[in-house]
Amino acid sequence: MKRSLILTLAFVLLSVIALNAETPITKATLINRSVKQFEKAEWNVSIKTIFTNAYLQEEVALDMLLSSPSGKKLVLPCYYEAGESGKTSQWKARFLPQEKGKYSYKFQLSKDGKVIYATKPAAFNAVASKFKGILNTKNDWTFQFDNGEAFRGIGENICWESRDNDDSKYFKALHENPKYNYEYLLPALAQHGGNYFRTWICSWNLPLDWKSGFNNRRYTNSSAYFNPSAISKMDRMVNLSDSLGLYIMLTMGPGSYDAKNGRYATSTAAFFTDAKAKAQYKNRLRFIVARWGYSSAIGAWEFFNEIDNVQFRDKNNPIPAEHIVQWHQEMADYLKAIDPYHHLITTSISHRDLKGLNSIGAIDFNQKHIYKNNHALPTTIVSYASQFKKPYVIGEYGYEYDWSKNFDEFAPEMDSDFKRGLWYGLFSPTPILPLSWWWEYFDNRGTDKYIVHVRTIQDLMMKAGKGSFETFAVKSTNPDVETFSVKCGNDIFVYLYNSKKEAAQTDILLPVQLQGYELVKYTCETGAFDKPVNLNGSLKISAAELNPNADVVYILKKR
Template sequence: MKTKILIVFQIAMFIWGVTNPAKAQIKQATLTTEAVRLFEKAEWNIELIEQWQNPYLKEDVSLDMEISTPSGKKLIVPCYYESGKSNQLQLWKARFAAREVGKYTCKFILCKNGKTTSEFVANSFKAVASDKKGFLQLNNNYTFKYDNGEVFRGIGENICWEARSNDDSKFFKTLHENARFNYEFMLPKLVANGGNFTRVWICSWNFPLEWQTVSANTNRYTNSTAYYNTSAIVKLDRLFVLADSLNLHIMLALAGGGGFETGNYSDKTIGFAESDSAFFVNPKSKLQYKNKLRYLIARWGYSPSIGAWEFFNEVDYLSFSKDPTDTSRPKSVTAWHHEMSTYLKANDPYKHLVTTSISHKDVEGLNLVPNIDFNQKHSYKNTAGIPATIIDYTEKYKKPYVIGEFGYEWDWSKNFDLFANEMDSDFKRGLWYGLFSPTPILPMSWWWEYFENRGMMSYFARVRYISDRMLADGKGNFEQVDGSFSSSEITVYGVKCGKSTFVYLFNPTNEVIKGSVQVPQNKQLKIITLYTCETGETATHERFLVKDGTLSISDVELAPLTDKIIIVSEK
């Protein structure tokens, strides 16, 4: 009898709670970070009561942090739900990175169905200086720049996922499943060898944030009934703590490698779109995506390590139907990017760079979307064409262009060991061709497990050495230089950075070639340095002559399939 009475009471209390919700109220907001430093994470715990169906949907419930900066700017920082039940005491969090030294004031605003239900004025706080450089911003076609004004050029590779437990490679399954290919190993190794930029995917087997059922080829993540996969959240938190500690920047691809049918946007799961093409036009799907962007900003937007938000990996594969007369899909994809990039720019208080990528087929209008900061494509089996591609797209669309993936071979069903030397040479060429082209991120190689296993990661240091010299000499300013070699067999690229000129020479033949280099120069007093790309060795070169505005450097010898850089500087 007592049990029945208790059950009836509990049911009655539940009904009362639904029909008589507790008054919405922000009860407390506590800064948990001991000292707030520029460009570092500061975190608040916010305790509140509010009723909701889904705390991740802004149209249901939202919490924002309104900040007044020392210079008087007003910022709105989205907050995110952490734990607790509807209509009971809940924990929400705010994360913020200060960009100005001085005193800040802030208040928290709670909304239900878009209407304010509670406000809470929190204690003011002061931000002090740090050794961090800040967030990446646009600068010119060759470089980005930090908040502190320092210029940046990205050097690195794709490390799009960690080792999978069931890889589908025909010849390298064992290698790809090796546990050492995790971010704690690969990211520090990349940085130790001169890398400062990488690319990471969110997909069904890597950071599966929007997959309640994860891919069967990974055991790193678990299925989840939560709206956002909790195992993915934990590992994304880990990723950005690690990247921040390394001063490494990440291009985060928000939609990596398929998996639509099992993801949150499909109407077969918890979504609304009947197909991946319907996703781009369904109003409910678009609202769902905007809520995801808001969550990303709230939880990880504080991190300067986010070098760019990348909406899609190779979106051209979703942009065309089998009917060649159907023009609706590319138009809807472009319109979607316009809408989402506008939303992201309006709601990201840090104004992270925004991009998306194609494989090889341009989508009409996509390169012209104004809130896409830089365009990009992927280039396989055409590394020699990378410089021309970058120049062509940069001039045509008047914004930076990036080669987000490149490689000698794209087909994972082939045995790369049969042409391993060609793979290695192509890896190196892509980096050098990018360094001498107008791009702020050097082309990023694919097949990170294969190249790490062959000891290629140390090569990033060779490129970083020259890149640092270019940036130091030119302070981020580059000019194309028309150089030539006495033999037409030699590939030549040149740039001028400040008072220094850099000329890249590559001998693609199987013969030793010796000859002279010509570059435009007027002043007589010069120091000529030869840099051997393979070893990193430098040597002074004495045999040169300036005449009629041309610098001729004689007796330059290149062994088969090798490269050198000539550095011309004033005494």
């Protein structure tokens, strides 16, 4: 009992920096009883200082300065949580140790852009854990975690929860169904084999920058600079994603730049060039990184959804591309500088490239959206990845983009396009398989359950090659049968798809004789494997038979 009391007192003494009451930082308390690598460590920090808006770093800013076990110098933005100016206000630091071992740190307070106070150094020890860390770039085919394990994303867009008043002509009731929330959609995605999704911050979903006018009863009006109900929902969404092993492409968007939301007001065109507008956006980025940057569930920061559509919002007076590209360059550099974890960064276009946008060094992977042309998915991925020497992702795809149409009139085509986009992506050099749109529609039809069929083969690929993918060219003797192939480790995977309305038959010609291999057929639609058959060094796989609109995967597995 005495020893336990001594240990408890020792923990309190180590985790609380007791400071002179006259200093602006009056207390800094480590909440965790132990700190683990790749898990959140959190501090409560008490500050007594004067401010008008604690979210504006040019007025007041709290940073945590850390030295990692390997000697890296890190700067972690901290965020204001509650309290009045001139009285004791509460701030927080959320940190994810990416190394195990001893960290030293101190807190530093700035006013009007100048450092006015720093605490005495303190330390904590991060012990090893089973978690993997933050996603980083690796190659065109995969990302990798801090621990070196390869990752490939598969999932769909879940860009918002149901709205109160949806504008769909035929599916209004479906889209307004309150069951379509993160608590339903994210577990369903994980259950179906997904590990990645894309979601938006906007006026009706996670509306951090809006005081009212949400078109979504999940959020409440507030005069706060960042909406508390949106913050709370974001906390829940990030925590839920983390618990399910899901990774988020967080589309941050421009936020509000409207005076009614307490923002510096500007036009859409001036948003990209006005110094005050850019400073406002940087404060927004700082808060997002400070509050949620610790989470390994953040798979990527995405600046804009379809920036080319923003550019041409006024068709008669488009925003100059160079203004948008320069803004992205500045914001990507800034985000890299304030994010100590260096989460991946991206942005997206609909279909019109902006000169220079794909070449920004601090943007880790490029992205566009493709509708009504799923055959363009593989060629687009290969072309852009090769041209710009960085991974390429299809952030949205679908058979139809026009929400005024009745999808039920061509539902089989919608379903087929959903499935084909995943398979095309699986056999293309992209670290995130194409992400489908229309999540409510595909949930209602049960189409999204199909994701697990593709995930099954993806898992076999990742296991066989430990994340490595190589080109392995095979040929089909029937030009009407689409053929894709890849080698992972010693195993070879061949995808065949018959898009015709009549049955097709083909032989598969191999470039070399394969000694010691067996052949396993996987029927994509059913998810069933046939019994293995020995190849006996053959250069040909004979007589693959495919029904109309049917596909199979042949796995040539080294015995």
